[in-house]
Amino acid sequence: MVPVTATPLLALRSVSKRYGAVQALSDVELKIHAGEVVALMGDNGAGKSTLVKVVAGVDPADKGIIEWEGQSVQLSRPRDAQALGIATVYQDLALCDNLDVVGNLFLGRELRRFGILDEVEMERRARDLLSTTVSIQIPNMRARVASLSGGERQTVAISRSLLSEPKLLLLDEPTAALSVRQTAQVLDLVEQLRDRGLGVLLVSHNMGDIKAVADRIAVLRLGRNNGLFDVGTTLQEQIISSITGATGDAVTPRAPDLGKAEL
Known part of the structure; x- marks a missing residue:
């Protein structure tokens, strides 16, 4: 597990994004360290794809702070993210x-x-x-x-x-529509990347895949932070409750070092 005191590769602080009347992200926070797989979960419309696009420089954030290796940066276009060492693989793969x-x-x-x-x-x-x-x-x-x-x-x-030797890889639903054997192949690859010291943001709806490779799970709900979980110590019911918006004992405690829920 990555030491909590280590400087993260990527840190988002109070990042927001609006599309017209729709507030897609509201004061979202996220940290990803080198050698760590962070899973991003949430129901449809939770803001997962928007967050990926913000980090990839496709849709710049309206407000908030984005830090890369401890330094504030501007991600105004994909080239900005790529120059830092951020690579993205979208669900459609964009292959010819x-x-x-x-x-x-x-x-x-x-x-x-x-x-x-x-x-x-x-x-x-x-x-x-x-x-x-x-x-x-x-x-x-x-x-x-x-x-x-x-x-x-x-x-x-x-x-x-990986040809550009990135430090952070964003994977949007990499196992969607794959067979069990093919899924295992992709998850093995994700583990290899983590072992090589890359940070990985894994967007997925599949709890089994996430439990297999992720170190932490960050949950978005209606564009806001709604939980940060350690995979090894958190019950699956707690995570599902955070995704669906249930309240009570199932809600995860807030991360202490940011003063608010840290994703």
Whole structure:
């Protein structure tokens, strides 16, 4: 478990975001440390996707403070987040089905030699990335992505994000619509990333997946903080109560160091 005194990779303080008349986020707080998996949970409309977009620089926050490694930063566009070391894998994966694995991994950052694509070097690096960095084997690196299984497609999307050597990875529903075996493959990859010292924000509705890999669970409800839980010591009923808005003994205690619920 990450020491509570360690400087977090990312800290959000009183972050808010509005879309017209809809207040999507209200004074949200979140901390993610290196070598930690924080799961983000909440019902539909809780603000999870909006929070991911804020951190990824896609939809800048209206107000609040965002700190990166202890320093206040502005995330006004995706390039700002990427420059800091924040990578995002969205639920739709954003893969090109008509391209092969190598082509997808290096899309937009192709390697060239003497002015032409260096296919040999890109394939070599792709194999090295998959076999050593994420310990995954895809038999045919020249197979079109459309022919891959759901788990293999998710692996390609995550691996592509790792080419920039990020410090924080945002994963939006990475196991949605995957089989049990494919889900296990993706969760193993998440654990590998944590063991390598990356911070991971895992957005998911699947309690089993979260209990398997997450260190802490942050809950949003109606765009607000509604609980922070330690996975190893919290009953599942407490977490579900926080998600659904139940009150009473099921509500988690507030984190002491921020003076308010820390996510």
